Amino acid sequence: MKKIEAIIKPFKLDEVKDELNKIGVLGLTVSEVKGYGRQKGHTELYRGAEYAIDFLPKIKIEIVITEELVDDVIDVIKEKAQTGRIGDGKIFISTIEETVRIRTGETGKKAI
Secondary structure, three states: OEEEEEEEOHHHHHHHHHHHHHOOOOOOEEEEEEEOOOOOOEEEEEOOEEEEEOOEEEEEEEEEEOHHHHHHHHHHHHHHHOOOOOOOOEEEEEEOOOOEOOOOOOEHHHHO
């Protein structure tokens, strides 16, 4: 099993989610996060005062899937989250040792 974590722009969430559903991803976790990378934030003007926005709003998607779906999930996220502009995000892939469904006690693939 693999865990895919993707940091994307907030307005891209619905596109990514809809396409993931089409390829068989049954569940995902979404968090509103803030961060920065090469963008380094930006400055804004409010009532004549300039101030820095160091952390930009992003969406973090977490998905645990079987090995067979990894390439398809990565392709979907890359295709649907890309705008071609700085700050499109990142995808992280890690290995999951075990999964347990709390309600039934099922483990492994059955628990996904």
